[in-house]
Every structure is written in C-alpha cells, then in structure tokens.
Amino acid sequence: MTRLLEVDNLTLQFDTDEGRITAVEKMSYSLDASQVMGLVGESGSGKLVSAKSLMQLNARNAVYDPQTRIILHLDGGPVDVMTLKSAHDQKLVRGGAISMIFQEPMASFAPALTIGDQMVEQLRLHAEMSPARAREISIEMLDRVGISVPAKRFSQYAFELSGGMRQRAMIAMALSTRPKLLIADEPTTALDVTIQAQVLALMKDLVADFGMAIIFITHDLGVIAQTADTVAVMYLGRLVEQGPVRELIHNPAHPYTRGLLAALPNLHDLDSELVPVAGDIPSPLERPRGCVFHTRCPVARAGQCDRVVPPFTQLASGHRVSCHLASSEAVNT
Amino acid sequence: MDTPLIAARDLSVHYPLRGALFGPRPVVRAVDAVNISVPRGSFFGLVGESGSGKTTFGRALLRAAPISAGDIIYDDGEVRYQVERLGSRDLKGYRSRAQMIFQDPYAALSPRMTVRDIIAEPLEVMGLTRTREETDERVRDIAARCRLNLEHLRRFPHAFSGGQRQRISIARALVSRPRFVVADEAVAALDVSIQADVLNLLRSLQQEMGLTFLFISHDLSVVAHTCDHVTVLYLGRVMESAPTRELFAAPRHPYTRALLSAIPSLDPDDRGNAQMLEGEIPSPTDPPSGCKFHTRCPHAEARCRREEPALSQVAGAHEVACLRWRELDGAVPVAPVRQPADGTTPT
Numbered sequence: 001m002t003r004l005l006e007v008d009n010l011t012l013q014f015d016t017d018e019g020r021i022t023a024v025e026k027m028s029y030s031l032d033a034s035q036v037m038g039l040v041g042e043s044g045s046g047k048l049v050s051a052k053s054l055m056q057l058n059a060r061n062a063v064y065d066p067q068t069r070i071i072l073h074l075d076g077g078p079v080d081v082m083t084l085k086s087a088h089d090q091k092l093v094r095g096g097a098i099s100m101i102f103q104e105p106m107a108s109f110a111p112a113l114t115i116g117d118q119m120v121e122q123l124r125l126h127a128e129m130s131p132a133r134a135r136e137i138s139i140e141m142l143d144r145v146g147i148s149v150p151a152k153r154f155s156q157y158a159f160e161l162s163g164g165m166r167q168r169a170m171i172a173m174a175l176s177t178r179p180k181l182l183i184a185d186e187p188t189t190a191l192d193v194t195i196q197a198q199v200l201a202l203m204k205d206l207v208a209d210f211g212m213a214i215i216f217i218t219h220d221l222g223v224i225a226q227t228a229d230t231v232a233v234m235y236l237g238r239l240v241e242q243g244p245v246r247e248l249i250h251n252p253a254h255p256y257t258r259g260l261l262a263a264l265p266n267l268h269d270l271d272s273e274l275v276p277v278a279g280d281i282p283s284p285l286e287r288p289r290g291c292v293f294h295t296r297c298p299v300a301r302a303g304q305c306d307r308v309v310p311p312f313t314q315l316a317s318g319h320r321v322s323c324h325l326a327s328s329e330a331v332n333t
Numbered sequence: 334m335d336t337p338l339i340a341a342r343d344l345s346v347h348y349p350l351r352g353a354l355f356g357p358r359p360v361v362r363a364v365d366a367v368n369i370s371v372p373r374g375s376f377f378g379l380v381g382e383s384g385s386g387k388t389t390f391g392r393a394l395l396r397a398a399p400i401s402a403g404d405i406i407y408d409d410g411e412v413r414y415q416v417e418r419l420g421s422r423d424l425k426g427y428r429s430r431a432q433m434i435f436q437d438p439y440a441a442l443s444p445r446m447t448v449r450d451i452i453a454e455p456l457e458v459m460g461l462t463r464t465r466e467e468t469d470e471r472v473r474d475i476a477a478r479c480r481l482n483l484e485h486l487r488r489f490p491h492a493f494s495g496g497q498r499q500r501i502s503i504a505r506a507l508v509s510r511p512r513f514v515v516a517d518e519a520v521a522a523l524d525v526s527i528q529a530d531v532l533n534l535l536r537s538l539q540q541e542m543g544l545t546f547l548f549i550s551h552d553l554s555v556v557a558h559t560c561d562h563v564t565v566l567y568l569g570r571v572m573e574s575a576p577t578r579e580l581f582a583a584p585r586h587p588y589t590r591a592l593l594s595a596i597p598s599l600d601p602d603d604r605g606n607a608q609m610l611e612g613e614i615p616s617p618t619d620p621p622s623g624c625k626f627h628t629r630c631p632h633a634e635a636r637c638r639r640e641e642p643a644l645s646q647v648a649g650a651h652e653v654a655c656l657r658w659r660e661l662d663g664a665v666p667v668a669p670v671r672q673p674a675d676g677t678t679p680t
Binding site: 195 | 382383494495496497524525526527528529530532533551552553554555557558577578581591592593595596597598599600601602604607609610613614
C-alpha cells in the first residue's frame, strides 16, 4: 500500500463572538491509497471540519495551529496542503486531487444551471480540454454511476432528478476529475434505506474501479461496517480511537465507542435494552479538561481522567486508543 | 389490550393537483383506502420510505390532513369520536386527547418563548386550566416526568441540546394528558447516543401514563426495538402488518423483505448481502396498476400488473397484501434477520 495522506497535529479553532472555540485538537492519522476510512462521531465532534481542512474549505474565521501538517502524496511528489494559499494553488485540493460529496445533493448543485453545465465547468477548471470532450466525459460518468439516458440527464436541472439520481449525479461530478481522495459527508443519510443500499453498492464498485481513497463521514456504524477498511472515532474534536473495522466493532476499546455500539438497536436481539450514552455532548465553549469524554464516561477515574489528556495506547496492529484505562483491566469488564 | 383506541377504515387522503387545462385533474393518492386499527396501550409502528404516505396518514388521524374518504373512530372508553366528522367544539376536545411529536426539535420550539411557556401553551390554548398556579403545577409535573429540571423551565430553547429539546417537545405534547400520540420520526434527527435515551423515555411514559403511540419511522431497527406491532406502507397502501417479532422473524411481503435486508449490518463480515431493489418509489400522481409494488418487485408476474392484492391473513394479527405470498413462502430464503448465534429463534 502506498501512503496517500498524512495528517499530523491538526488543531483547528474558530474565532467567534463568544470567544475562540476549539473544533479539532491534535488529530493525527494517515491514509493509504484506495483505503476507505470511516470517520464517526456525533454532531459537534469535529468530523466534518477536520475533513474540510484537507481541502482548506473551512470558513475565514478558522485558525490553524502552526504545527498542523497535512501532506498529500501525489504522483508529482508530496504537497503540503497548509502552504496552499492562493485560489489557483488550492484548486489542487478543491476538486482536483480531492473531491467531496455531501449529504444533501441539492445543496451541491446550483439550481439555475443544468447538471451538464456544472460538470463541464468543473472538468475544464481542472484540466485543459475542449467543451466537447468535457461533455463526452461527463456523459460517460453519468452512465458509469447508473443514470439511465445520461445524455438527457446531462441537460436537466437538479430539481428534475429524484433524490437517489441526484446523489448519483453528484458522485459522477465529484469523480469526473479522477480524484485520489473522496470526502463523503453523510452521503446516504438523507436517503431511504433501499436507495442507500444502491448508493453504497455503487460507491464500493467505484472504489474498486477508480482506486481512490475515501474518508466516509457518518454517524451510522452499520454503514461503516459495510464500507470501511479502517475507522476513526472522534469526540469533541479529539480522535479517541482508531483501528481496522473488524477490530473496532468487535473489540471496541474506548468507553465512548463502546457506548455508541451499545446505543444501537440490534436486530439480532430485540430483547436487548438500548443503553444511551449518559448526558449530553458539552458545549465547545466548556471543553472538559483532561480526557474530553470524562464528563460522560462510566469508568472515569477522578484525579486522572479529569486532569490529564490520555496518550494513545497501541492495542492490536493498527488499533490505538486514547484512554487512561486502556492498559488496565477496568475498561475490559 | 386488543380494543382499538383508534381505527381507520378505508381511509384515503387524495390531494388534487393543479393540472392540465382539459381532462381530469391529476390527484396525488397519498393514502389510499388504508385500514389500520391501533389497540389501546400499544406502541404501533408505521414504516415506509419517503412518499409512502406514512406522515399523511398520521396527520389524517389527527384531522391535520384533509380526509377524502373513509372513517376514523376514536374510542378511549370515556369518549367516542367519529373523527372525520368532528365539529369545532368536539375537535377541541379531540385535540386534547390526541397529540403529535415532530421530528425536528429545532424547528418545533419557538425561540422567543421560555420552556415553561412552550409547555404551558397547549393548556392555555385549550383552556384546560383555570389559574396560573394550576398551569404551573401541570407544567412542573410533566417536565419532571420528561426528566427536565425546574431550572430548565426558565430558559429559552437555544440553551438546550437536541435530546433535551426533544424532551421539551414531548412534555409539550403530553401536558394536555392525551391518550393518543402520533410521534413522527421523533428520533430521526438525534445522534445515536441520544436516540436511545429518547426512545427509552417514550416507552416509560407510555407505561406510566397509559398512552397509545403511533410511531412513524423510516428506521426499521428503531421500530424493531420499540414497537409492539408494525405496519408497512408503500405508495399509500398497506403492504404488510404484523406483531413486531413476527414481522422481523418471518416477513412475507417481498417489499418488507427487501427493506429488512437493506439495513446495513453491523457485522463487517456480512457484507454485500442486501437484496437490492431496482429503481425508486414511483410518483403517487401516477401509481402503477395492480400491485403498487410490482415495478420494483423481483417476483412480479403478469397478474401482479393487473390485480391489486387485498390484505389476507397469514396468522393471527399478521396480514399481507401480496398475490404470491403463499407460493413465495419458503421458496424464497428469508435473508434479513439472521438467527442469534446460540440458535434460539425469536418468538
């Protein structure tokens, strides 16, 4: 496997009227070419803004820590994403080597332009080609994602397509520039379960075909289990656990990951009780000291968890967890 | 337990569309001749994809959608209403007995009112209390049942998280002491970690207050865990209806089977077993002839395109609307619900 992405010490804050809030703190991970990483966490965990950092897409009030490094290994050599300042340079990570698809496809298509116009514009922005060639590639891509009569859809508007078709069209547009990395932000959350199954099957197929890596942002662990190779769990801006998908689902090590799994309805056992994770996610203005999860953690140790940020403990190969109790027995009850 | 609290008979909600200048006006058949009977004290699930008519049906039961045909009988033992014919006075009485919880706790609460005023409003609008003390008493009581602090009552909704807001919405819906509650996607907007908390709260309120719920959801695993009985809608028609365990252990309708198998399994080694349905739900302005599901059904044959199946009884309260269910039964492996590892069958 060749390394595609290295994120080191990603720390991201936002200046707001109520003060400077920390959205992501010292997040480090790496991703190989054609690897699918699931990024899980609840609202406010920083999963989306951390992914947007890779494309330098965060709002103007974003403040990155100077130690943040985001290195993208491309055919022409490594690129330090944090040094891309001009709009021209940023094209590389905005629709070039990195593309993004969203939960709500309506929001990623301009309502007054046809699907085709937007696809052609995107292609010609990133590569020199004639409008006729761009049209040809676009129609091929629409066909590839399973849209029937692609030449007709090409000249339609987003509102004329059904939800599932729109999602396919958005995937076609995102992949037309052959990105190395696709960021998928809850791409199936708004879809019905039968359509979700179709879109997930399509995405798996495309990964095999195009050999791109995916960062799959979702709160749905079922979707993760079905698509990801590796999973990263975030809580309140911190990466708390990361590991291969089987490891993480069968042997979750962080109390938060365990809590998430216990809160899920299990179709195999309708008698099992649903156990919520106690309490609510704290406001980012009142970030807990020490381990960010200690205010909701059922096994937190006073004096340690509320004071000291836990370092990462390596468990099995590729499986690491940031928890003080990881090396002791207490967490394994 | 089996006396119905509310029963719909051949209930239809058809919305006329602005159509062509000539010819018949097109009609959206959102709900089409649906028969559902919700037993007293039950947690009754209604599932379906977007466009299946589940929300419209729930609203029609509350007289919040125009009823085109059919009737609705509400009978809680104290009063009996013929819901589709209620005059304005009885409608007020009905509203205090039948309430609704919405999906989006961010949109459902006025940002300019304190939590106390939000919860108290139904009492004041319906004139259920005479003095402010009485109102406060009722508000405090229901807030405590919904696990809200008294101190919360003085605050505004923006100070609360999604889960807390949903508890405020629940308190508001229950303050008039209704018997029947329609919960429309009540946990769909919540994070998984909070979802379980709200589901547990709804179940315990149901027991404590003797409520009957119509729980509308697109999420089958949530329904499996909370409901006693599940009805599956597709394009405004009932496809299958059964006690929850029975439906999940032995679904009979090809649509129910497809729905169940499309739920992403939590087991990474169980990949790619979804029984893929072709295409999407057709438009309710131009529904397919015969069985509404035939355009996507892997087992459809010629007569499914002509004949619309009626609901037939499988066993007990289990009903299915499929012309071929008997021949498909056993012939098609039931993929969706995998048996637990110890080999016991859920009953």
